[in-house]
Amino acid sequence: MLCAQCDESARGVCRFCGRGVCATHHAAMPFIITVFGNDPPRSIVVGGTLWCQVCRPQPEPIAMPELT
Numbered sequence: 001m002l003c004a005q006c007d008e009s010a011r012g013v014c015r016f017c018g019r020g021v022c023a024t025h026h027a028a029m030p031f032i033i034t035v036f037g038n039d040p041p042r043s044i045v046v047g048g049t050l051w052c053q054v055c056r057p058q059p060e061p062i063a064m065p066e067l068t
């Protein structure tokens with residue numbers, strides 16, 4: 001697999017969108033595994049997740065009423 005930005009050999013795959021990322025173009029981003037409970041909701045987050053810097057993970061879950 002190659003980096004999506006520069007065609008170097010990819011070091012890993014973006015956790016969010018699946019693009020290949022090389023050592024130069026990767027970055028760390030917290031990744032929310034799950035959200036549970038309410039008042040207040042709590043989330044389990046993994047820090048340092050591989051991120052391609054191209055896609056834009058949204059900080060909040062987005063409601064998708066069309067899927068229900």
Ligand SMILES: [Zn+2]
Pocket residue numbers: 003004005006007008021022023024025
């Ligand atoms: Zn690259």
Ligand SMILES: [Zn+2]
Pocket residue numbers: 014015016017018019051052053054055056
């Ligand atoms: Zn990505």
